[in-house]
Amino acid sequence: MKCLAIQTSPNTDGLTAATAQAVLDGFASEGGEIELIHLNHMDIKPCLACERGWGPCRGGECTQEDDLEAIREKIREADAFVFVTPVYWHDLSESAKRFLDRLRRVETFSGRDTFVGTRTIGVTAAGGSGNGAARALHNLEDYLKRVGLELVDLVTITKFSRDHKLPMLEHAGKRLAQGVPGVVTRQR
Ligand SMILES: Cc1cc2nc3c(=O)[nH]c(=O)nc-3n(C[C@H](O)[C@H](O)[C@H](O)COP(=O)(O)O)c2cc1C
16 A cells, blocks of 8 residues: 655645645554655646647647656555645645646546546645635645545645644544545555
């Protein structure tokens, strides 16, 4: 069993990374394998909008040569997935949007349903005010559902809620490793 987490803050020691790590810690405590990707360290180029809009992405391929395909493969191989973005301007971070925009293009029409059944938690990590954390979460939900991921939880976390939500998310990581009752997972 493997859990992949992607955190999309430039800070590798901030709230966003700590949130992703909490879920991974819970998963690992049940004997699961874990991996954390700091998305800002990866090479994700902007969409070229080939052929004036839709190019090979309609068939599930992208012409850009960067880390998208490698990360996509890691999500495919994972049994559980966690995506955490900081809240910037009531929305996802710039790197999160660029990555998810590209992922959405290659997954939407590919017909491969490659992420269906992958149990997923989405989190938006905000500052003290928490303004826009719920709106950002709503946008994140759209992205994650669009690519076929099986959402088992959507969570906001702020500097205020950190102390009670990090333990909760660690527990969620344990439950991801144990399997989630009521959620049908893909047979691999
Ligand atoms: C450009 C920018 C925009 C931000 N916009 C918001 C916002 O709309 N609402 C909010 O609550 N916090 C906002 N914040 C604060 C971040 O969400 C907060 O610091 C977050 O915890 C950062 O995560 P990190 O510790 O992983 O860097 C913003 C921060 C930055 C840098």
